[in-house]
Amino acid sequence: MDKIAVLIPCYNEAITIGKVVRDFKAVLPEATIYVYDNNSSDGTDEIAREAGAVVRYEHQQGKGNVIRRMFSEIDAECYLMVDGDDTYPADAAREMVDKIFEDRADMIVGDRLSSTYFEENKRPFHNFGNAIVRWSINRLFKNDIKDMMTGYRAFSYRFVKTFPILSKGFEIETEMSIHAVDKNMFVENVIIDYRDRPEGSESKLNTYGDGAKVLFTIIRLFRFYRPTLFFGTTALILAALSVGFFIPVFVTYKETGLVPKYPTLIVCGFAMIAAILSFFSGIILKTIYQKNRQDFEMDLYRVTDDFKRKLGEE
CATH class of the missing domain: 1.10.287 (Helix Hairpins)
Structure with missing residues (x-):
């Protein structure tokens, strides 16, 4: 069992994955860095391996499918999940991990929306969508999670091993948030700085298609949980x-x-x-x-x- 497992789901992140792996190895030298390649065609896996990550593969397309594979295969005392696009700062990782160990929290949310997200993100509909999702879930499920769709989170062992993943795509973060609230898990927020993707790196999130999936996920889970x-x-x-x-x-x-x-x-x-x-x-x-x-x-x-x-x- 790993002490800390850093989980990085990736699809065509050759431009940034090397830097992300090196940054997190520097901040968490005791951690094992896992990169799960999701059918990349740009050499993401080789770059991650050269940077020192353990590279594994998930051939079913979709972030939800990748995280499902990660959670089932890896045992760790603490899990840190981060995207491979270099939009999340590695220097927040230690604080998030410490809260899992010291506060015995079940999920730590890297809160972008309370810091630089709305200034850094150049896609206005993404900003609007994040605000709508946060507002709707806070109202429907009576919680205080500050950022519902952040890809930067830390988890306890018991959260990972009791979370039934149903989503296949980017709606997975919304499902995580609602599950934690519904099951009375101990959740804390850590405010992080957010930076937009570097030039040449493209988001895989479809503003309208994936946005609609997230909204339908909220309705589906509201029907299921309430x-x-x-x-x-x-x-x-x-x-x-x-x-x-x-x-x-x-x-x-x-x-x-x-x-x-x-x-x-x-x-x-x-x-x-x-x-x-x-x-x-x-x-x-x-x-x-x-x-x-x-x-x-x-x-x-x-x-x-x-x-x-x-x-x-x-």
Whole structure:
């Protein structure tokens, strides 16, 4: 088991990966640097290997797939994840790692948005998207994580080994944040300086496509983690529509004894039935969710015992 594992997912980062590996080796000399190459065609893997990294491969395209492979293959007391594009400063790594060991935190978030991100990032829609994601998750999940989509994070062993990765792409960071909040993990923020990519280095993030995936991920996880509120709100909307369209039909019936708008009446009935089904679906799913939470807590005990056993064997 490694003391510290620095995890660097990479796809065509030949321009910057050598510097990133050397910077983190200088700041964390006791760490093992892992570069996972995700089908790069520019020699990223060879440059990383020459700089002193352990190079491995993930052939399923997508950052989520790479992190899934990293988390399953590597055992470490502390994990530090960083992008290979040289946008995150290595000098913040020691503080983030120390918080895992000393504060016994489960996830440390490298907070770009409270420092230089909005000035350094030259893509205005990225800035807008980050602000929207942070606002929506803070409101929906009642948390205080400052940067939802940062790629610079530190993790404990128990977080890594109990995090079920479902996302395949860049929405993985959003999924990490929501998982930590929902499972009552101990999360701290560390403000970091952010610098834009150097000239010649191109972002792999599609502003609109990946942005839409992130928003759909938030909705999906909100439905999964907050079923009562999600389906209760849906039920309320359907019931309000049903009653709203039913009132004119009922008033006409009271005045004339006739129901001239049978299709409207039928739709109102089906809408109310859908509202009732949605309401009880939320209750049933909430019960299942509570059982999953209980199972997760038992998994934490199992993972903690496994961690202690592995430390004792070394």
